Amino acid sequence: MMKKQKNDRFASFLDWLENGGNALDEEMQDALREEEPEAPGKQKREKKKKSSDKTADIAKKPRKAYADSWWYRLLAFAVAAALIWLLMEAVDRMPRFGAADTLMDSELTEFYVEHTKEETGAMNIVTGIILNYRGFDTLGETHVLFIAVCTVLLMLSIYGEQDEKKRLAQGALERYFEPHHDVILQSAARLLTPLILIFGLYIIANGHLSPGGGFSGGAVLGAGLILYQNAFEYRKIEKFFTYKTFKWVSVCSLLFYSLAKGYHFFTGANHLDSHISIGTPGNILSGGLLLPLNFVVGCVVACTMYALFTMFRKGEF
Amino acid sequence: MLEYLRQAVFAFLLLAGLFIQVTAVIGVNRFRFSVNRLHPAGMADTLGLLLMALAAVVYAGFSPVTLKILLIVALFWITSPVCSHLIARLVRETDEKHFEAEAKEWKP
């Protein structure tokens, strides 16, 4: 019964995807739902292939006639061709790859290459650009990740409003094939997880000196957490990483980023002294705000990756 | 003389590694069931990678980079068998039909 309901939900979602929001109104959905017991275990998408199914025909008909007409196909072809032509034209007008005069054309590139080290204190020019010159871009990107988690939380909490017992049973069913209590995987995870976490922290901490930074290091940290969660039970990882941890770490990180970057821009725009010393470029404690900002971005990315995975896996946090 | 010897060793290791990788690719394509396929795939990830990494070490000479290459080999030696084990376990738990057919076919 439980599984059937899941299929039902999934089928109605597919219907919505295929036919748009208006094609299937409430009555039809109810009609479809009532027919479900007659053909258990099958999804309605398959049923709709049979022409004998009345309700499916009604749902499919207007859309089908619309999509099969010649002018619709011609229009689709024309739009695709126009898009391809546009993209090809854009590629054609870009500077030739690897040409000798490409770098000289751009004053901005030259400026970055010359000034990044003394102005931001970063040996790695890319980090200097994305966290100092384009700090607000990165702020937006970090917020996008946070908003993605919030959206997934909202979407999946539809399941959460169902019967509590049913939800727990669903989770148990989905975790049945998980390789818990697998000694080989657990030994490997016990050995590998610290190494992965240390590597991620190294990438983050060296972001302003060598290739890397908050995003890549955070992804590595998140992958390590996912590995740990797959090898051991949820109970073990919930000792140090719960929804509360995620909430506080993400919000505090974003708040710190916003405040620090806001202060930096405020003082910089008004020609004030920000009292943040750049230090000697090349040292680990240098670059002013770059190191803490890298850490903050890394925390947000790691939390996001792990939270997305957990919510898809378990349906809740 | 020593230089020639070094290059000979390098060539031998590289060719051996390539041979094993090619064998693994052919094996993965030729075998029919997923558990059979694990055998050549695991071979490529462990022995083939070791031989090719040793070839790189011999070609570039010994330096701190050598340690990094050997670390990569060590990580692969830890992770690749675990991956094979997990896939085999998943096949055994979910794909009973194929597993039975396989067992019948390969009975001596």
Add this chain to the structure above:
Amino acid sequence: MEALNIILLLFMIVCAVAVAATRNLLAAVITFMAQGLAMSVVWILLQSPDLAITEAAVGAGVSSILMFAALKKIHAIREKGEAEDDEKAEE
């Protein structure tokens, strides 16, 4: 080095077409993973190790794990009984 570049780019094109062409969602995700891995090698050859690390960690690692989880969630990776039903329906 030129040959390696060409091989990698061709591999990426083949992978991209295969992702769009295949009907098996699981195979599509795995092909996408391979494409991301080739992409990270291309980034290294283009001398941008920052992007290479990010691509290898996000493109080939975490994003495909998330896609696997999503496929499991929408039951696109079929369980035992469902696959047989599907075959019958296609006949």
